Amino acid sequence: MQKIHSHVNRIDKKRNETDQRILEAAKEVFAESGFSGARVDEIASRAKINKATIYYHIGDKKKLYEEVLHRVIGNIAEKITVILDENGSPEEKLRLYIRTVSKTMDSNPEMAPIIMREIASGANNLPEVIPEDLLRIVGLLSRILQEGKDEGIFTEVSPLVIHLMVIGVLLFYKAGAKIHDTNVTLAGIFNIDDFKKPAEIILEIERLILSAVTGRPESSPAHNTRNTRKKGALCEE
Amino acid sequence: MQKIHSHVNRIDKKRNETDQRILEAAKEVFAESGFSGARVDEIASRAKINKATIYYHIGDKKKLYEEVLHRVIGNIAEKITVILDENGSPEEKLRLYIRTVSKTMDSNPEMAPIIMREIASGANNLPEVIPEDLLRIVGLLSRILQEGKDEGIFTEVSPLVIHLMVIGVLLFYKAGAKIHDTNVTLAGIFNIDDFKKPAEIILEIERLILSAVTGRPESSPAHNTRNTRKKGALCEE
DNA sequence: AATCAGTATAACTGATCGGTTAAAACTTTC
DNA sequence: GAAAGTTTTAACCGATCAGTTATACTGATT
Secondary structure (H helix, E strand, O other): OOOOHHHHHHHHHHHHHHHHHHHHHHHHHHHHHHHHHOOHHHHHHHHOOOHHHHHHHOOOHHHHHHHHHHHHHHHHHHHHHHHHOOOOOHHHHHHHHHHHHHHHHHHOOOHHHHHHHHHHOOOOOOOOHHHHHHHHHHHHHHHHHHHHHHOOOOOOOOHHHHHHHHHHHHHHHHHHHHHHHHOHHHHHHHOOOOOOOHHHHHHHHHHHHHHHHHOOOOOOOOOOOOOOOOOOOOOOO | OOOOOOHHHHHHHHHHHHHHHHHHHHHHHHHHHHHHHOOHHHHHHHHOOOHHHHHHHOOOHHHHHHHHHHHHHHHHHHHHHHHHOOOOOHHHHHHHHHHHHHHHHHHOOOHHHHHHHHHHOOOOOOOOHHHHHHHHHHHHHHHHHHHHHHOOOOOOOOHHHHHHHHHHHHHHHHHHHHHHHHOHHHHHHHOOOOOOOHHHHHHHHHHHHHHHHHOOOOOOOOOOOOOOOOOHHHOOO
């Protein structure tokens, strides 16, 4: 083993950088093409390293995928858990929950397609830790909803349905954004609706979920400019 | 061999049956493994025909996939369009919309994973007709919501968000059902929630969406809302 | 400057898989 | 019942791709 710290650190740093580059490239390619569609050569090429380096640093394709999945999902679980430990009213917490999920997805654009494909294929490749993460998230949501119900603000609702509703609409919106950019015809479709900027869409989602849970009309906390009809401006922010 | 009156019909029927068997098998395999993951040999094997027969009857893998996609999406588009032409109050129509999407997904279990993967990959393989179908659906929903707003029952909401919310929660619920069955750990998670029967989940979703749109607490219709429906339209295939 | 551990690479391999072909088998027509 | 036409099949081919190997490079240690 090495004795000199600086040496070790530098080596570690380099090693770590290579790992990062590989995993980052892998995340991109897996998001674009799925597990079967992804080519290890393509990942190597994007990471600007030789293919064998992947096998040296990480392992085979399956291991690589698991590593990416772990990062992607572990990421969201961690962030949401942290945020939801905050205090505030159940309404504020629920809004925060939605906004946090949304922001996490924004900062990890590869997340949406990867998770969607994973669910579509029956979640066979989920690392063992993931269920625990999800358990924690749904558990927290469950507690928020219970709290709101105890305070007489929320009606009785199924946490599962709320969870799926939030995740569902957000994932579809995020994943769909790519389509709007590329597919002209589809873009035309969704513009029949007075389309809003992403930030406004999130507010709308918050408003609708809150309204559903409270059984009252909810007004957005920020004012809502309703005639912004922008084309192809879905991916910004 | 017995002589039949019309041999032409028999030929057509046989040809058609082979086509059906191939497309049915293809739908299954594509749903399970996605486009890249699907193996043409596997499809042939499940359809109990030789691989070359696929190329003779349908075409190459891409063509096969497009055909499956067309059936799957065209199916839902058609059914929803038919249903929504019915008359009734905006609330009833909205409930009907949700229930129709749900039922159509139930009778086509392969739909959820296929559509999810398609969206995840940026909808690159969508046949040209599909956007038109979607346009029709969102357009109808848009009209329902507008109607409700005009009557003062609904608040102002984004049809796009409602659309994504309904589709999102349903697809995730349906796709997730498979996970509940197979993945013990995950099943455990979702059971923290007092888990309900699918039929009840749909009612809960209807209730929440209605509540969100009307801004009032909506009670589940214990009384049968509009059972004057013809059920045959939903239960084909 | 010799050594050596850790790292990266080009070239290769074996397996898989999409797609083809030529001929067999089956049907219809006369 | 045989020619003509249609459908199915087994066997094959070439491309692609995951994974390996043998070698070369790097730079710290002696």
